[in-house]
Amino acid sequence: MGECRGSAALRALFEQTWDQARPFGESAPRDPRGLTGQERELLRLHVVALGWLGEPAPRR
DSSP: OOOOHHHHHHHHHHHHHHHHHOOOOOOEEEEEEEEHHHHHHHHHHHHHHOOOOOOTTTOO
16 A cells, blocks of 8 residues: 555655754854855745845845
């Protein structure tokens, strides 16, 4: 019997999370500006929410 769709989605989420995981206590890698990937994405979402989509928008 095959997996149900919810089970397949949950498995994909687990595998993605597992692949991106780091051991406890290990810091996240930072870009040249000192931001983690999560901080960069949060800043991007904030910029979109404020409507700064033109020239004044901070560069990624």
